[in-house]
Amino acid sequence: MDIPIGVANSVSANFQFDPLDTLNYAKQENFKTIQIYLNSQLIAKEKTLKEIKKEQSSFTHIYYHAEGAFSKEFIGSDYRKNLYAFLKDVESPNYIIHFDERDSIDKIIKLAESLSDEVPHIYVENYFQFEGKEEAEKNLKKYQAMFTLSSNFGTNLFPVLDIPRLFHEKLNFNMDEALDWCYQLLNFFGNRQIPLLLHLIDSADANQSHRNFCAVGEGYIPYQKIFNFILKTRPHISGIILEFEDKITPLQSREYIRSVIEEG
Numbered sequence: 001m002d003i004p005i006g007v008a009n010s011v012s013a014n015f016q017f018d019p020l021d022t023l024n025y026a027k028q029e030n031f032k033t034i035q036i037y038l039n040s041q042l043i044a045k046e047k048t049l050k051e052i053k054k055e056q057s058s059f060t061h062i063y064y065h066a067e068g069a070f071s072k073e074f075i076g077s078d079y080r081k082n083l084y085a086f087l088k089d090v091e092s093p094n095y096i097i098h099f100d101e102r103d104s105i106d107k108i109i110k111l112a113e114s115l116s117d118e119v120p121h122i123y124v125e126n127y128f129q130f131e132g133k134e135e136a137e138k139n140l141k142k143y144q145a146m147f148t149l150s151s152n153f154g155t156n157l158f159p160v161l162d163i164p165r166l167f168h169e170k171l172n173f174n175m176d177e178a179l180d181w182c183y184q185l186l187n188f189f190g191n192r193q194i195p196l197l198l199h200l201i202d203s204a205d206a207n208q209s210h211r212n213f214c215a216v217g218e219g220y221i222p223y224q225k226i227f228n229f230i231l232k233t234r235p236h237i238s239g240i241i242l243e244f245e246d247k248i249t250p251l252q253s254r255e256y257i258r259s260v261i262e263e264g
Helices: 009-015 019-028 046-054 078-088 107-115 133-154 173-190 224-234 249-263
Strands: 005-010 033-038 063-068 092-099 121-125 157-162 196-200 236-243
Touching: 005 019, 005 063, 005 249, 009 019, 009 033, 019 033, 019 046, 046 236, 063 078, 063 121, 063 236, 078 092, 078 121, 107 133, 133 157, 157 173, 173 196, 173 224, 224 249, 236 249
Parallel strands: 005 033, 005 236, 033 063, 063 092, 092 121, 121 157, 157 196, 196 236
Antiparallel strands: none
């Protein structure tokens, strides 16, 4: 499997998450895919946005991560209007936004339909506002239902699977339960041939505090089993974004991922 591996501008944490620093790093280290978090502060910096647009041809794909969650509040916000104004002039208009488990599926689908003509790719990332196993299972069932319905209605929603979130201690899944949900989601999208973007980090413990981040394959998340499952079932993985806050760990993680894929 030839899966594009990229980095988020979190790798420039020591430079105030400067996306231009990330662009230079990604080019230097031959990452062909990147993700840029477009918060309210950045979306107001016209000069920086122009520089980002100039660099589009240097990458096979640039993903833009929006702030907030996919909700009515987001739709009606000035931030959303400014985001869409920026996306009109990029080569591949898209944005990633967190799933909001507080809304009903019907409301989420209506929101997606209301925006379907403006941006061709809206990526909804699994996210958990509440804690505990029961709430997490409700969340994940609703997340899957959203894509079942969106496929039926022809909306432009695509999934981003943040694998580490399934293994976070606040969900109260044991390792087997978290792994089972990971497999279920990979199968769910794979069986429907829905392209799936992955967000990855690894950590020394289930709290996943940034100071305990480590290279993919070196922490407690069972990535060997996960990649073996991916290689066996072959879902359509459109890319992997590494969301670390330094510039060494992504290189180590890319090496591990490539070695696992090649061995498989």
